Amino acid sequence: MSQQLAPSPKVVARTAEKAETANPPAAFDVERIRQDFPILGLTVAGKPLVYLDNAASSQMPQQVIDRLVHYQTHEHANIHRAVHYLSETATAAYEAARVTLQRFINAPEAREVIFTSGTTDSINLVAQSWGRQNIKAGDEIILTVLEHHSNIVPWQMLAQEKGATIRVVPMNDAGELLLDQYEALFNDRTRLVSVGHVSNALGSVNPVKQMIAFAHTHGVPVLVDGAQAAPHMAVDVQDLDCDFYVFSGHKVCGPTGIGILYGRAALLEAMPPYKGGGDMIHTVTFEKTTYAPIPNKFEAGTPPIAAAIGLGAAVSYLSGIGMEAIAAHEHTLLNYATEQMAVMPGVRLLGTARKKAAVLSFMLQGIHPHDVGTLLNEEGVAVRTGHHCTQPLMVRLGVAATSRASFAFYNTRADVDALVAGIRAVQKVFA
Amino acid sequence: MSTDPKALYQEVILDHNRKPRNYGELDHPSHHAEGVNPLCGDHIHLALDIKNDTVERIAFHGESCAICKASASMMTAAVKGKRTEEAETLAHEFVDMATGRAAAQDSPHIGRLAVFSGISALPMRVKCAILPWHTLQAAFRSEACTSTEADADPMHTPMGDA
Numbered sequence: 125m126s127q128q129l130a131p132s133p134k135v136v137a138r139t140a141e142k143a144e145t146a147n148p149p150a151a152f153d154v155e156r157i158r159q160d161f162p163i164l165g166l167t168v169a170g171k172p173l174v175y176l177d178n179a180a181s182s183q184m185p186q187q188v189i190d191r192l193v194h195y196q197t198h199e200h201a202n203i204h205r206a207v208h209y210l211s212e213t214a215t216a217a218y219e220a221a222r223v224t225l226q227r228f229i230n231a232p233e234a235r236e237v238i239f240t241s242g243t244t245d246s247i248n249l250v251a252q253s254w255g256r257q258n259i260k261a262g263d264e265i266i267l268t269v270l271e272h273h274s275n276i277v278p279w280q281m282l283a284q285e286k287g288a289t290i291r292v293v294p295m296n297d298a299g300e301l302l303l304d305q306y307e308a309l310f311n312d313r314t315r316l317v318s319v320g321h322v323s324n325a326l327g328s329v330n331p332v333k334q335m336i337a338f339a340h341t342h343g344v345p346v347l348v349d350g351a352q353a354a355p356h357m358a359v360d361v362q363d364l365d366c367d368f369y370v371f372s373g374h375k376v377c378g379p380t381g382i383g384i385l386y387g388r389a390a391l392l393e394a395m396p397p398y399k400g401g402g403d404m405i406h407t408v409t410f411e412k413t414t415y416a417p418i419p420n421k422f423e424a425g426t427p428p429i430a431a432a433i434g435l436g437a438a439v440s441y442l443s444g445i446g447m448e449a450i451a452a453h454e455h456t457l458l459n460y461a462t463e464q465m466a467v468m469p470g471v472r473l474l475g476t477a478r479k480k481a482a483v484l485s486f487m488l489q490g491i492h493p494h495d496v497g498t499l500l501n502e503e504g505v506a507v508r509t510g511h512h513c514t515q516p517l518m519v520r521l522g523v524a525a526t527s528r529a530s531f532a533f534y535n536t537r538a539d540v541d542a543l544v545a546g547i548r549a550v551q552k553v554f555a
Numbered sequence: 556m557s558t559d560p561k562a563l564y565q566e567v568i569l570d571h572n573r574k575p576r577n578y579g580e581l582d583h584p585s586h587h588a589e590g591v592n593p594l595c596g597d598h599i600h601l602a603l604d605i606k607n608d609t610v611e612r613i614a615f616h617g618e619s620c621a622i623c624k625a626s627a628s629m630m631t632a633a634v635k636g637k638r639t640e641e642a643e644t645l646a647h648e649f650v651d652m653a654t655g656r657a658a659a660q661d662s663p664h665i666g667r668l669a670v671f672s673g674i675s676a677l678p679m680r681v682k683c684a685i686l687p688w689h690t691l692q693a694a695f696r697s698e699a700c701t702s703t704e705a706d707a708d709p710m711h712t713p714m715g716d717a
Contacts, residue, residue, distance in 0.1 A: 494596075494680065494683065498564075510594065511594065525596040
C-alpha cells in the first residue's frame with residue numbers, strides 16, 4: 125500500500141458520504157467484486173473454495189485490509205489523549221469511522237453510535253446498564269423463539285438477578301413470528317422487547333418495524349439485534365424507530381472484535397456506565413467520579429482503534445456497492461438455491477418464511493449435519509453445521525442440528541451449483 | 556492408514572452406520588451410562604451385562620452422526636466377551652489413536668478399529684468418535700452420564716457460533 129493511495133481519515137469519511145449521497149452505485153458486477161476478496165482465491169481439499177458460511181463471519185475485501193495496514197503503518201497512537209500528531213490523526217480516523225457508521229444506519233447523531241466488541245457485547249451493555257436500572261422483580265422481557273443465544277442469555281442473567289420473567293414470541297412452521305401472539309404477550313409489566321432483525325438459523329426477516337410500532341403504543345422500548353441484517357439490507361434506525369440497534373463488524377466484511385450499539389441519545393444519557401476505567405470519565409477523585417458524555421461514557425479503556433477504523437472502511441465499501449444492489453443479488457441467489465434444493469430428493473429445507481435473507485438451512489435424510497459438513501468440506505464447500513447458537517429454536521423445529529448455507533454478495537450461481545453438486549456427492553457416499 | 560478425511564467415510568464405517576451391531580436395549584443390565592454431546596447433538600445410551608469381570612452382553616441406541624454411531628457399533632463388537640481390563644486397555648488405545656497421540660500400528664489391540672485413525676485429522680470430529688468409549692468407561696465406573704465436549708474434549712475444540 126503506497127502512501128499516496130491511502131486515503132486520509134477525512135477523505136475516507138468524505139468518500140463514504142459521496143458513495144451514499146452523490147454517486148449512484150455502479151452496476152453490480154459480482155466477478156469484479158470477487159477480485160476485491162483475496163481469500164476467495166483459496167483452494168480447499170484441492171477444490172476452489174466455495175464460502176457459504178457468511179452468517180458466521182464474512183470475508184474482508186482488500187480495501188479494508190489496506191485501510192488496516194495504512195492505519196498501523198502511518199496513523200497509530202492512542203486516541204483522545206495526547207496533543208501530538210499521531211494521537212490527533214488516530215482520533216480523527218476513529219471518530220470519522222463513528223460518523224461513517226452513523227450514516228450507514230441513518231442514526232440522527234454520531235454520539236448515538238457506541239463502539240463495542242460486537243453484537244454480544246452490545247446486548248450485554250444494554251442488559252447490564254439499561255436493564256439493571258429499569259428492570260425490577262415481576263417485570264417482563266419479550267424475546268422470540270428465533271433468537272440467537274446472545275439475545276437470550278444476557279436477558280436471562282438479568283431476569284435471574286432481578287426476579288424478572290422472559291416471555292417468548294412463538295413462530296409458525298415456516299419460521300415466521302406470530303404477531304397476534306406477540307401482541308397478546310403485552311401487559312403492564314412488559315418493560316422491553318429484544319428481537320432479531322433476521323434469524324441467523326433460518327433467515328426469516330422479522331417484521332421488526334411493525335413490532336416496534338406496537339411496543340411503542342405500550343411505551344415499551346425495543347432492541348433490534350441486527351447482526352444478520354446489517355450485512356444484507358439497508359438499515360435505517362429512524363425509519364424502524366427502534367430504541368437500540370446492534371451489529372458486529374466481522375459480519376459486514378470488517379474485523380472481529382468490533383461492533384456497534386446504536387441507542388437513542390436520551391436513553392443512553394440516562395443509562396449508567398457499563399464498565400469503569402479511563403476515557404469514560406469527566407473527573408475522578410477517590411470520593412466521586414463524574415462520567416464523560418456519550419459516547420465516551422460507554423467506551424472505557426483504549427478501544428480497538430484499528431478495528432473501528434476497519435469497520436468504517438467496511439461499511440463504506442458496502443455502501444459503495446449499494447445495500448439495495450447487495451440485497452437484490454443475494455435474493456436472486458437465495459431463490460436460485462431454494463428452487464434447486466426444494467426439488468432434490470432427500471433434502472428438507474428448514475425455514476420457508478415469505479421474507480427471507482441469505483440463509484438456507486437444510487437437513488439431508490438419514491445423514492447427520494456434522495457428516496454433511498465434513499464431506500462438503502471435501503468438495504471445497506464451507507457450510508455451518510450444528511445448532512447455530514439457537515438451541516430453543518432447534519427444540520421448536522424438533523432437530524438437534526442443521527446444515528446451513530449462508531450467502532454474501534460475493535457469492536455466485538456457480539457457488540450454488542457447487543453446493544448442490546456437493547450435496548449429491550454426500551448423498552452418494554451414504555447411498 | 557490414510558489421513559484423508561474422506562477416506563474415513565469408507566465402507567466399513569458406512570456399513571456400521573447403516574446396520575449398527577448390538578443396537579437396542581438390554582433387560583436388567585448390570586451397568587449402563589449415557590453419553591451426551593449437547594452442542595453437537597450426539598446422544599447414545601449404553602448398557603452392559605458384566606459377569607466375572609467379563610462383558611457378556613452389550614447394547615447401545617441413540618441419535619448421532621455416522622462417525623459416532625459406527626464407533627459405538629464397532630466398540631460393542633470389539634469388547635463383547637472381553638474382560639473389563641482388556642476393554643479398558645482398548646479404550647485407552649482407541650482414544651490415543653483418535654486424538655493422534657499414538658499411531659494405529661503402535662496400538663497392539665486396535666485391529667479393525669484402525670479405520671478410525673483418520674479422525675485425528677478432523678479435530679472437530681474426534682469427540683464424536685470417542686464418545687462411545689468414554690461412555691463405556693463411565694459405565695464401568697457406574698457413572699450415569701458423560702460427555703466429550705467442552706472440558707472433556709481432548710482436542711479442545713469450542714463449538715457454537717453465530
